[in-house]
Amino acid sequence: MEYKKQYIPPSPQKRPQIKLLYPKYLTIHSNESEQGTAQKEHDFLVKKGNNKMFSFHIVVDDTMAIECVPLTEVAWHAGDGRGDGNMKSLSILICQAKDKKKAWRNAAILAAQILVAKNWSIEQIVQHYYWNRKDCPSILREENKWELWLDEVVKEMANLQKIP
Numbered sequence: 001m002e003y004k005k006q007y008i009p010p011s012p013q014k015r016p017q018i019k020l021l022y023p024k025y026l027t028i029h030s031n032e033s034e035q036g037t038a039q040k041e042h043d044f045l046v047k048k049g050n051n052k053m054f055s056f057h058i059v060v061d062d063t064m065a066i067e068c069v070p071l072t073e074v075a076w077h078a079g080d081g082r083g084d085g086n087m088k089s090l091s092i093l094i095c096q097a098k099d100k101k102k103a104w105r106n107a108a109i110l111a112a113q114i115l116v117a118k119n120w121s122i123e124q125i126v127q128h129y130y131w132n133r134k135d136c137p138s139i140l141r142e143e144n145k146w147e148l149w150l151d152e153v154v155k156e157m158a159n160l161q162k163i164p
């Protein structure tokens, strides 16, 4: 999986440049669009006329991840105003455009990397639903997919933490 930093320009609606002082959650989202690759979701954030207060730190699909907002800044993604969802959490948008399973897998790898880097535990990953009861990430909220996905994250964390 390719990882690139392609920061969106500062703006009150998308990148308010508020310092993310004490991050302690990783919030997971998924998109709905069949056309929404990571690149397209990034481009949508900077599209003229898109003035919604909505953005993500990282968007990921079946081939790549794009960091849209620096991980040291607040992004508006949780729908809870100045609550902990926005003010204390990083966000990943899973883009379901092409190979959903692969996107799901890449997101698990990415989440594991963030947790290990920050020395966080699996309990610090939450669904968007946790903050404002939105049905998101819908891709993982059906059946028992969320538990299966968390298992993948835990496995990936163990791989990363293996002593050589």
Ligand SMILES: [Zn+2]
Pocket: 028, 029, 030, 077, 128, 134, 136, 137
């Ligand atoms: Zn969401």
